[in-house]
Amino acid sequence: MNKLIATLIAGLLATAANAQTTATPAATKAVVKAEAEAEKDIAKAEEKEAKVAAKADERVREAVADANEKRSKAHAKAVEAHNDAVEKVAKADPEDRAKVAAKAQEKLADVNLKTDRKMIKADEKLLKTQVDAAADKATAAAKTEAVRAEAMAEVHQAAAKK
Template sequence: MSKIVATLIAGLFATSAFAQTATHATTPATKAEAKEAKEVAKADAKVEKAKAEAKADVAEAKADAAKDQAKAQKKASKKKAEAKADAAEAKAEHKADTTAHTTHTTTTTATTK
């Protein structure tokens, strides 16, 4: 029985010793994989940052376009209001001229008879 226990204990020591040497052998590969993963993460972060900046630029451009459109609409409505006012003034002047002409014609006709 003691031989069996001694064999098991020796096997455990041998396994732990082998596991330690195997870990040291794979460490450079693990470091390379970690470095590669870090580079991939940096690249992904750069892509995400670029996408976020692009979205911000698009949002800013849309805001500027909306502002310019509102400004243009305000300017157009102002010109339209001025045109209506000018048309109303011209109509009033024409009506006043017509009334004055009618009054003058009526007065002149009445005086000549």
């Protein structure tokens, strides 16, 4: 009798286990499909984010090179103007030297002001490019996170539809 009861209980448990596994694959297929689509969507979003970041970094590199070039040109012009002024003062007659030195100082002040303005403008343009690039990267990252969240929500919905 114990063997009969044990066999009936084992059969009942096997039937219950079989009934549960047959219902699960349908739900599992939907979840697996949703997960696959989610991974695909996330990969696309991450790829787009990487492209945006690469373009932004390239714009920043170009802006840095451009700013450095503008600064060096402005500095070279200032050095040339300083050298010309020193040369003029050295060539001036002793009685006119004070007048020539005053004119040279006036001219050098103007040259220094123009040089500073050019350097400030180059820095301003560089900073604007850096800020724009950072904003582009942040926007792309936010879009990727939105896609990731949406994809995970779809996976959870598929899992809840059992």
